[in-house]
Amino acid sequence: MRLAVIGNSHIGSLKRAWDRISEEYASVEIVFFGAKGGGLGHLKVRGRRIVPTDKKVLNSIKFISRGHTGFDPTKHDVVLIYGVQGQPFFFPLENFYSAQCIRRVMEDLVRGRLHFRLATMIRRLSDIPVYIGHRPLSAEERISENQNLDSYTKGMALLNETMFAPMNVHMISQPAETIVNGNATDLKYTIGSRRLAVGNAIDDDPHPEEDVNHMNDEFGELWLRKFFAELGVERTEE
Structure with missing residues (x-):
């Protein structure tokens, strides 16, 4: 399986995790395409490829992907769009809201956001399977009251049924074992998180201790293993 992973700084934990576990999945080849912040907003469709229109983003993509200057769907079997403004929807269980109100909230989470724009670009070019991984839930300490x-x-x-299924795209849930308090990531998965390497002086530097949004390599490994399991990818037998 030739997998393309497209995302912002959050792909750092996946990329380093892949370096750790790649030998366990001999049938998988991954190419990472990334840029920090909103850099991927500079991607445009040109012919049959998605390419950057900004030199800094081009350099980032070339560094992370080891030479690619853009994304060509025909070179891959599956695409994962990770981070880039993707957010989950939490269904209101204790209060009543109309179906129209709930749909509007979901539309606000999706329409115009970068992950949706990237998925739309890919769909213009190909019917390749497209998955989205929302950015990790912000981290908190575990409390005892509610773990539902x-x-x-x-x-x-x-969210998948309403917003993504009509375009044949699917958003992947964060591994359940990483979630605390029903809506946050366990704080332990931020410890030791490091910056995405894009070819500059602060590559792989630790994030500030107060950063609760970027996750470490352990989180990335759990995420990838869950994703592969959902795709039906088996681990290589020793």
Whole structure:
């Protein structure tokens, strides 16, 4: 399986995790395409490829992908769009809202956001399977009151059914074992998180201790293993 992973700084944890576990998945080849912040907003469709229109973003993509100057769907079997403004929807379990109100909230989470724009570009070029991984839930310490995931799981199911299924795209849930308090990532998965390497002086430097949005390599490994399991990719036998 030739997998393309397209995203912002959040792909750092996936990329380093892949370096750790790639030998366990001999049937998988991954090419990472990335740029920090909103850099991928400079991607445009040109012919049959998606290419950057900004030199800094071009340099970032070339460094991370080891030489690619753009994304060509015909070179891959599956695409994962990760981070880039992707957010889950939490279904309101304790209060009543009209179906129209709920749909409007979901549209606001999706329409015009970078992950949706990238998926739309890919769909213009190909019917290749497209998956989206929302940015990790912000991290918190675990509390004892509520560890129920119903709001998250029901919201994700509705978001996929309403917003992504019509374009044959699917948003992947964060591994359940990484979630605390029903709506946050366990704080332990931020410890030791590092910056995405894009070819500059701060490559792989630790994030500030107060950063609760970027996750470490352990989180990235759990995420990738869950993703591969959902795709039906088997681990290589020793």
